Structures are given as C-alpha cells and as structure tokens.
Amino acid sequence: FEFNIMVVGPSGLGKSTLVNTLFKAKVSRRACSTEDSQADAPPIPQSVQVKSVSHVIEESGVRLKLTVTDTPGFGDHINNENCWIPIIEYINEQYEKYLSEEININRKKHIPDTRVHVCLYFVAPTGHNLKPLDIEVMKRLDKVCNVMPVISKADTLTIDERLTFKSRIKEELKKHGVQTYPMKGVNEDEEDAKINDILRDQMPFAVVGSDKSHDVDGKKVLGRLTNWGLIEVENPNHCEFSNLRDMLIRTHMQDLKEVTDNIHYENFRRERLAA
Amino acid sequence: FEFNIMVVGPSGLGKSTLVNTLFKAKVSRRACSTEDSQADAPPIPQSVQVKSVSHVIEESGVRLKLTVTDTPGFGDHINNENCWIPIIEYINEQYEKYLSEEININRKKHIPDTRVHVCLYFVAPTGHNLKPLDIEVMKRLDKVCNVMPVISKADTLTIDERLTFKSRIKEELKKHGVQTYPMKGVNEDEEDAKINDILRDQMPFAVVGSDKSHDVDGKKVLGRLTNWGLIEVENPNHCEFSNLRDMLIRTHMQDLKEVTDNIHYENFRRERLAA
Numbered sequence A, B: 001f002e003f004n005i006m007v008v009g010p011s012g013l014g015k016s017t018l019v020n021t022l023f024k025a026k027v028s029r030r031a032c033s034t035e036d037s038q039a040d041a042p043p044i045p046q047s048v049q050v051k052s053v054s055h056v057i058e059e060s061g062v063r064l065k066l067t068v069t070d071t072p073g074f075g076d077h078i079n080n081e082n083c084w085i086p087i088i089e090y091i092n093e094q095y096e097k098y099l100s101e102e103i104n105i106n107r108k109k110h111i112p113d114t115r116v117h118v119c120l121y122f123v124a125p126t127g128h129n130l131k132p133l134d135i136e137v138m139k140r141l142d143k144v145c146n147v148m149p150v151i152s153k154a155d156t157l158t159i160d161e162r163l164t165f166k167s168r169i170k171e172e173l174k175k176h177g178v179q180t181y182p183m184k185g186v187n188e189d190e191e192d193a194k195i196n197d198i199l200r201d202q203m204p205f206a207v208v209g210s211d212k213s214h215d216v217d218g219k220k221v222l223g224r225l226t227n228w229g230l231i232e233v234e235n236p237n238h239c240e241f242s243n244l245r246d247m248l249i250r251t252h253m254q255d256l257k258e259v260t261d262n263i264h265y266e267n268f269r270r271e272r273l274a275a
C-alpha cells in the first residue's frame, strides 16, 4: 500500500512541520536527515532539488509506505524563472518508470508505484492574493498531477482575512483555468459530487502545523503556544488541518490514487506511446 | 519639521498597516489612495515603483510633515533581479535635489528635505533565515541610508522562534558586512552608546501592526482578534511595536535625520562634487 505526497513551496512555510503533523511522525525529509544540524536553518540549495524520503507507517490499522517528496530551493532565489521545471520532470519521470514496468513482458505482479498521488502547494498567508509564481506553477502542475493548494501558517490570518483570501485565490485560479483537486466531474458519482462540492467550497484549506503537544485540561493537544493563546492544530475553530488530514488519509486517499492512475497517468501514457 | 520614512518589502507583509499603526493615522499610500477599491487586493505592478505620500500630522504636540515612501512591486515577481535599483535611484535622487538646492547661490533659508531618513526593511517571518534577496538589497541600501530591518507579522512566530530567528538574522547581516541603524560609533557619545547597545541587542524588532481597536476591560486596545486570543500591538509581551515606535518617533528621530545629513548625504555630496 503506497501513498506518495509531494510538498511544494518556498522555504519557511511550515512544509516539514505540516507533513510531520499529518502523519503524527517524523516523516519530513529534514526531520530524518542527519545532514542539517537541527540548530541551523536549512540551507537554500543553488538550484531546485527534488528529494524523496520513504517511511512505513501505520494509519488506521493499515501499514502504508508513505513517500514524501519535497522541493528545497523552489521559489527561494532572486530569480525563480523556470524553477518549476525540475518538479514537472520528476513527476513525469515517475510515470515513465511505471510505464516501462507496465509494458515489460515479464512485468511484476505489483508494479512499485512512485507516482505522485497528490501535490500540496503551499500558499504564503499574505492575505492579498496568489503570487505570480504560484499561478505559473499551479497552471503547469495541474496538467500532470492532483494539485491541492493550502494556505500555510494560517494562524497569520484571522478567520475573516482567510475568507477574503480564499475567495480571491479561487477567483484567480478560475481566471487562469487551474483545476485543483477534487476536479468537478472527475471520478465523481452523484454522492461523491455532493461531498466534493462542500469540500471545494471550503478549500483551499487554511492549515496550521505543529509537532509540539501541550496540556489542556489534562488532555494532550498539538499546537503552537504563544503569549496570547494556544493555537490548537486539531481545533476546527482554529484551522482546517483536520479537514486536510481526513481528506488525504481517510476519505480521499483511494480516490487520489485512482485519479492519478486513470487520468494523469493515462494522459502521460497516451502521449508517450503515440509519440 | 520633516520626517521621511521608506518601507521596503514584498507585498503582503503588513507594511501599509504598520505605517498606519505607527502614526495612528491613515498615512500609508494605499490607505489614502482612491485608486484601489478597498475590497480588492492591491495589484502587483509590472516593475518596481517608488511612490510617496505626505501628511501633516501632530506627534507629541509637534506638527510634523511625514512622508511615507513605499515600493510596490519590490520582490513580488518571478524574477526579482535588480529590483532594488529603482529604490537606490530614488534615495540618490533626493540627495541630488538637496545638493542642487544647497549649492544654489540664492538658496532657500530652509531647504525642503525629501531625503529618506530611515528605511524599514520588512523581513518575512519564515523562522529560518534572511532570503537571498533580503541580503542583496540590504547590503546596498546600508551604503546610502539608515536601514532598520524589522521582522514583519511577528505574531506568526512564538517568542522562542523569534529569538532564534533574530540571532540568525544578525549573524547573516554581520557575515555580509551589512550595517544597520544605529551603527556602532556613529554619532554616539558614551551615553548614547549604552542605550544603543541595548537596542542593537533587541533588534531587529519583531512587530505586529493593526488599525483595529478592541475592548479590553473597558480600555481600547489596538490589536488582531483571533479565535485563540487577542494580539495586542502595544503589549511588550506580545511584540516590539512600541519599541519601534518609540525609537522612530520619540528617542531617535532627530538622530536619524542627523546621521542622514552628516553621514549619508555627505558621502553622496563628496562623491558627487569630486566626480
């Protein structure tokens, strides 16, 4: 049982933290790497790198091989032109690998699946709008994989600011023809459509991540402790982390894999074999 | 009595809000502009613009002509190479104006002073380090005017995260030879040096801005109301806005103007007349 998640966004938007929080385990590449000392800020590589790290974790009683791919250097430079190219290439390389295995005469019964099932795109919580880079990248990413923009470090925004920000983001995505997951009419029966309409309305999710737990009335609560209050990661009045986690891990994991296999991979395969 | 302040940083870091909070008045360019509807996010210009707006305000019983210069488009594009050039040019143009007035045979008794007395550089609260752009810009800005980096939207960071972030920022500024205001040994007698040593230790200030006031035990308090608490702008346990305001408006305004006149302007004048 494999699940492959990619996180894209400039450094400092809480990507590593969010991934660790999602899987209640130190699964982000930086968390397991011995290279960067925990005391130093992660260095920004000269060019965009795509790095994956895999873990076997247990989720709701199921053993899952989770691979998290991140993109250090993305969006971090003075000139970020074409910084999306290594990312698109990586995604296509996984389709290539899968295809070459699939068309093999002696192919394995279970083809190892390294295809990116979902790409979480981290939007900075400016409160204004998407940045030009966000639009350029997402309108290319959505052609090759399932893209889910998330509003990172959402505790930077009040609830009202989030509503305004979300509606502007959605307007801008629509204006540029960016299709984010779950795509309307794709792999959706009537019941799915009802559920997904509600999700599409709430998205992009405004998330907060934390690997620190605090004592609240004897209960252990994940959150960020500040001098003006405790931001509780799993409190729906504080942020939509739980909504994201439920979608990715419980309700939509299977669908994310199916859409990757039936839509994105098939598109790649069709073009590749026709060429 | 003129005071000229420039704010530099990408869109969405709370620059307009902070300037309005500092002067308890709608003095930021966007606040007084009729061009952008308040409901829309400010559009990002194609190139970096430098725009000033002036107001006569009353501060501690003194009438002050305050000019706020901001830099829409700075740091907002996919390719931000040389985005600092219009800013440096603007600063030098004000020295040029002053100089041509000063060397005039029939010069005015009071030369209108549009020289930038302080440039507040807004650092994004990533928690990691300065971005390559921050370093490239500040190491050029400090050669022409008083630069004060501030950690914007500091409510994104816990108090501990701010301490780590500050020390990394200071290390990086030192490594690149960036001199931020107040510069050691510049216009400082022994007493000033003691005060400034303490300030240098606390800086860059971690600031939060807000033009909304809330009722706290019958008192009106400026702050950001979230579902997990009220961030009070003037509460020293929450952020260092008051420290910044006191420095800029009370204790160091005169010194900022003197250093601009005696050091930065004189450097410009010397090079200009020697050329």
Ligand SMILES: Nc1nc2c(ncn2[C@@H]2O[C@H](COP(=O)(O)OP(=O)(O)O)[C@@H](O)[C@H]2O)c(=O)[nH]1
Pocket (backbone or CB within 6 Å): A010, A011, A012, A013, A014, A015, A016, A017, A018, A152, A153, A154, A155, A156, A207, A208, A209, A210, A224, B126, B127, B128, B155, B156, B157, B161
């Ligand atoms: N305010 C806020 N800070 C966060 C959040 N998640 C992580 N951080 C902090 O942001 C900094 C960068 O987080 P990190 O996960 O390393 O970001 P990455 O560079 O995108 O992987 C750290 O100081 C984190 O503690 C969040 O949801 N809200």
Ligand SMILES: Nc1nc2c(ncn2[C@@H]2O[C@H](COP(=O)(O)OP(=O)(O)O)[C@@H](O)[C@H]2O)c(=O)[nH]1
Pocket (backbone or CB within 6 Å): A126, A127, A128, A155, A156, A157, A161, B010, B011, B012, B013, B014, B015, B016, B017, B018, B152, B153, B154, B155, B156, B207, B208, B209, B210, B224
């Ligand atoms: N979290 C946080 N948000 C802020 C702060 N100051 C302003 N904002 C919000 O950030 C958004 C952008 O602020 P604005 O002043 O327009 O930023 P500018 O583009 O840099 O001028 C608005 O939604 C503000 O309400 C702050 O100190 N902390």
